[in-house]
Amino acid sequence: xxxxxxxxxxxxxxxxxxxxxxxxxxxxxxxxxxxxxxxxxxxxxxxxxxxxxxxxxxxxxxxxxxxxxxxxxxxxxxxxxxxxxxxxxxxxxxxxxxxxxxxxxxxxxxxxxxxxxxxxxxxxxxxxxxxxxxxxxxxxxxxxxxxxxxxxxxxxxxxxxxxxxxxxxxxxxxxxxxxxxxxxxxxxxxxxxxxxxxxxxxxxxxxxxxxxxxxxxxxxxxxxxxxxxxxxxxxxxxxxxxxxxxxxxxxxxxxxxxxxxxxxxxxxxxxxxxxxxxxxxxxxxxxxxxxxxxxxxxxxxxxxxxxxxxxxxxxxxxxxxxxxxxxxxxxxxxxxxxxxxxxxxxxxxxxxxxxxxxxxxxxxxxxxxxxxxxxxxxxxxxxxxxxxxxxxxxxx
Amino acid sequence: xxxxxxxxxxxxxxxxxxxxxxxxxxxxxxxxxxxxxxxxxxxxxxxxxxxxxxxxxxxxxxxxxxxxxxxxxxxxxxxxxxxxxxxxxxxxxxxxxxxxxxxxxxxxxxxxxxxxxxxxxxxxxxxxxxxxxxxxxxxxxxxxxxxxxxxxxx
Numbered sequence: 160x161x162x163x164x165x166x167x168x169x170x171x172x173x174x175x176x177x178x179x180x181x182x183x184x185x186x187x188x189x190x191x192x193x194x195x196x197x198x199x200x201x202x203x204x205x206x207x208x209x210x211x212x213x214x215x216x217x218x219x220x221x222x223x224x225x226x227x228x229x230x231x232x233x234x235x236x237x238x239x240x241x242x243x244x245x246x247x248x249x250x251x252x253x254x255x256x257x258x259x260x261x262x263x264x265x266x267x268x269x270x271x272x273x274x275x276x277x278x279x280x281x282x283x284x285x286x287x288x289x290x291x292x293x294x295x296x297x298x299x300x301x302x303x304x305x306x307x308x309x310x311x312x313x314x315x316x317x318x319x320x321x322x323x324x325x326x327x328x329x330x331x332x333x334x335x336x337x338x339x340x341x342x343x344x345x346x347x348x349x350x351x352x353x354x355x356x357x358x359x360x361x362x363x364x365x366x367x368x369x370x371x372x373x374x375x376x377x378x379x380x381x382x383x384x385x386x387x388x389x390x391x392x393x394x395x396x397x398x399x400x401x402x403x404x405x406x407x408x409x410x411x412x413x414x415x416x417x418x419x420x421x422x423x424x425x426x427x428x429x430x431x432x433x434x435x436x437x438x439x440x441x442x443x444x445x446x447x448x449x450x451x452x453x454x455x456x457x458x459x460x461x462x463x464x465x466x467x468x469x470x471x472x473x474x475x476x477x478x479x480x481x482x483x484x485x486x487x488x489x490x491x492x493x494x495x496x497x498x499x500x501x502x503x504x505x506x507x508x509x510x511x512x513x514x515x516x517x518x519x520x521x522x523x524x525x526x527x528x529x530x531x532x533x534x535x536x537x538x539x540x541x542x543x544x545x546x547x548x549x550x551x552x553x554x555x
Numbered sequence: 556x557x558x559x560x561x562x563x564x565x566x567x568x569x570x571x572x573x574x575x576x577x578x579x580x581x582x583x584x585x586x587x588x589x590x591x592x593x594x595x596x597x598x599x600x601x602x603x604x605x606x607x608x609x610x611x612x613x614x615x616x617x618x619x620x621x622x623x624x625x626x627x628x629x630x631x632x633x634x635x636x637x638x639x640x641x642x643x644x645x646x647x648x649x650x651x652x653x654x655x656x657x658x659x660x661x662x663x664x665x666x667x668x669x670x671x672x673x674x675x676x677x678x679x680x681x682x683x684x685x686x687x688x689x690x691x692x693x694x695x696x697x698x699x700x701x702x703x704x705x706x707x708x709x
Binding site: 202203204207209211212216247374375376377390395396458459460462469471473475483484486488492493495496497 | 579581582584606607608609610611612613614615625628629630631633652653654656657658661665678679680681682691692696698
């Protein structure tokens, strides 16, 4: 039966880029039929900063700190990936103590990132008490990162040929104590997430991504592992000392936002055990080898399991002090096709407009990572990117 | 599967259509001309099981533009192909790997490579009012540095 009426059946609902429900500047174009989202398109260009072009204008040492600023939360993953890449050009053996420190800091960063995400997810589903508790406990990890690296957020620990700071022996005790505290608290949060009816109502069955779709659309990280696909760069393509440090790849078969919460919580436990292992088995020796400034010509691909998923950097060197091409592909970019799939109602699966923030948060989006690359001078049709000297002049 | 096996299978299937093999632990790079690019990618995805597209790198080499998808999970197979800069057209691999669409849009934005068969090549990273035909990662895109702002100056 067809109904002749004056209203349209499908509506476009624009959400973002500035929207109270979104934490990051994403533009979602949703096509809705009543309350149900039937098609989704994303625009991620609002935080485009020209990092790849800027990297071609800086030398390899300056680029460590630029790579760090691609993303504040996964800064350790970015510098690790960058340093491995440049070390791959030199073909140099990094001291094993440095590799252990890298893994230790990387796993601490993963714990704090997952706790941060758990807080944000709790906030998105309207459970602000949990959000505040989680973020309070995250501070313990942040303090530890500050003690080890000297900085709370941009840790600047990795450098080409090793790490910049050694760990003092007394830090290890505090590290273990903090891990005990975080483990106990995370066990409690897992219990809360599994028993609380609000979380189940807002997350279970929301944002479904079937395993074959996840593989087909090349999802990565916890988004993929919550769809019961066992894939983790630390296990499949081990870097640093991940072939020595034991851990389990966490998978859940719920395929939904609830599974993504549980995957991340369980990964916190795995990371805590990895930190403990690193502390106990920390080898002695130097933490850095010195290398000359210009790496030899060549190319290298480096991969790291960032908290949000697989991160890949590519470098091409021509033997000069600056890279000829530097390419960064971040996990959120890889998860965008899967996000569009999750936001599309099909058959019995319906996405309500109210679920959109939860689905979006469930991939742990980081849009500053995603849109890296340039500011434009439209009259001259040229691209400009700020440089240190320019900033210094501006400061005066 | 080890690196040598993949190289062997590629050489068996394509003969001299694939060349310039470079291997490192868990990394393979090789070259294929643009007319065979799509069938090589299809072979890797469907016959050898490299279903995961990690990234798509694009480089301005001066006269040519290089497009290089990185495929695989444990192993990373990088298929490089080159197209001339004055006619940068290459087959799209969207019907082999659906998520390649986003990567191809990025390469299209940054270097202006046309992907034949990708019907959705709209802007992804550049703003909507970015002028047509300006591609920031090409060599001729010069960087101009911002001028200092001082009071009283015009």
